[in-house]
Amino acid sequence: MTAAGTGGTFDVIYALDLLGTAAFAASGALVGIRKRMDLLGVVVLGLVTATGGGVVRDLLMNDTPPFCFKNETYLYLALAVTIIVFLIPRKFERQRKTMLLLDALGLGTFLVIGTSKALAFKLGFMGSVIMGxxxxTAGGMIRDMLGNEIPLILQREIYASACIAGGIVLYLLHRAGVAAAVxxxxxxLVVIAIRIAAILRGWQLPKGPVI
Known part of the structure; x- marks a missing residue:
């Protein structure tokens, strides 16, 4: 969720960032459609899902205006995808597994971008992982709350926990002096692999005891 620099790894990350933005926008739009929202409601959910996490991060880090207002490609892409989903929602509903895989890809990419930006701002271990x-995940949380659902990361899904694992790996490798290209x-890949494995194998976190 930030414009990447030129060359090699950063070009790939930027491309994946745009793909993740599109996937998140589609997921937000589908929630709005399932909730029988009008076009404006669907657009709002698509945009906040795609960009909300990065906006919250940038506001907390006092990096203003947030990333999507510095590079409006993210907004135009999210808007275009949202409208397409609004027009042909059934085609996207039929591709649920593909959407989940794209969501996992976006999750890993957004985690890397958020954690890297926190490291660039000299945040410590906890701050870097939390920002990542x-x-x-914050965009999805906003989507779920606007859609009157319990946020996914507060349920048993292996979702935020996959991000935590990826953030820890990134921080430790960074502190060890490993190049960003690695x-x-x-x-x-740590985030994506954990998330995909959780989807395929049905992994879930344990619930708290009944009281």
Whole structure:
């Protein structure tokens, strides 16, 4: 959720960032459609899902205006995807597994971007991991709350926990002096692999005891 620089790894991360933005926008739009919202409501959910995490991160880090207002490509892309989903929602509903895989890809990419930005701002271990997790999940939390649902990360899904694992890996590799060309894809792959494995194998976190 930030414009990447030129060359190599950063070009790939930027491309994946845009793909993740599109996937998150689609997921937000589908929630709005399932809730029988009008076009404006669907657009709002699509935009906040795609960009909300990065906006919250940037506001907390006092990096203003937030990333999507510095590079409006994110807003235009999220808006275009949202409108397409609004027009042909059934085609996207039928591709649920593909959407989940794209969501996992976006999750890993957003985690890497958020954590990397926190490191660039000289945040410590907790701050860097939290900013990464927030970048990846806050948009979805806002989507779920606007859609009157319990946020996904507060349920038993292996979602935010996958981001935490990836953020820890990225921070440790960074502190060990490993080059960004290695740390970024490795951390992203950790998140993606955990999330996909959780989807395929039905992994869930334990619930609290009944009281």
């Amino acid at each position: 997790v927030m970048t990846a 740390t970024l894809p490795v951390a992203a």
